[in-house]
Amino acid sequence: MRHRVAIRCGSYVALLLVGALAGVLLHRKATAVPAKPKGVVHVVFFKLKSDAPKDAADTLINEAHRLLSKVPVVRDVKAGRRAPGDRPIHIRDYDVGLYVYFDRLEDIQTYLDHPLHVQYAEKAGKLVETVRVADFYSE
Numbered sequence: 001m002r003h004r005v006a007i008r009c010g011s012y013v014a015l016l017l018v019g020a021l022a023g024v025l026l027h028r029k030a031t032a033v034p035a036k037p038k039g040v041v042h043v044v045f046f047k048l049k050s051d052a053p054k055d056a057a058d059t060l061i062n063e064a065h066r067l068l069s070k071v072p073v074v075r076d077v078k079a080g081r082r083a084p085g086d087r088p089i090h091i092r093d094y095d096v097g098l099y100v101y102f103d104r105l106e107d108i109q110t111y112l113d114h115p116l117h118v119q120y121a122e123k124a125g126k127l128v129e130t131v132r133v134a135d136f137y138s139e
Contacts, residue, residue: 040135043136046095068116075103080096
């Protein structure tokens with residue numbers, strides 16, 4: 001009887017270990033860097049202050065093209081006003097969106113530290129209430 005209980009417990013332990021290992025492997029796969037990412041997309045959503053000047057959106061957009069496109073690690077910049085979206089799934093709590101494309105994840109830090117980005121962030125900081133950022137690999 002003890003022998004059967006020991007085998008049964010051993011089987012449960014083995015199953016638990018296999019399950020735990022599978023969970024670790026799945027988590028690593030889900031959070032791992034893709035084998036060959038094509039680049040990294042950096043998306044920023046700006047919500048303007050209620051008392052921002054009327055031309056604040058134009059300022060954010062124009063300055064993004066003027067300043068950020070000159071940062072050496074930046075491959076592409078797009079900026080613009082939020083397009084209307086009436087479906088419940090649309091994100092609506094922003095006024096201006098910014099898209100910046102990089103070759104590598106490490107380039108984002110170079111970009112953030114670059115004087116042109118710092119200058120842009122200082123200007124934006126005077127105009128915006130909130131800033132939200134999302135980065136993802138382009139595969």
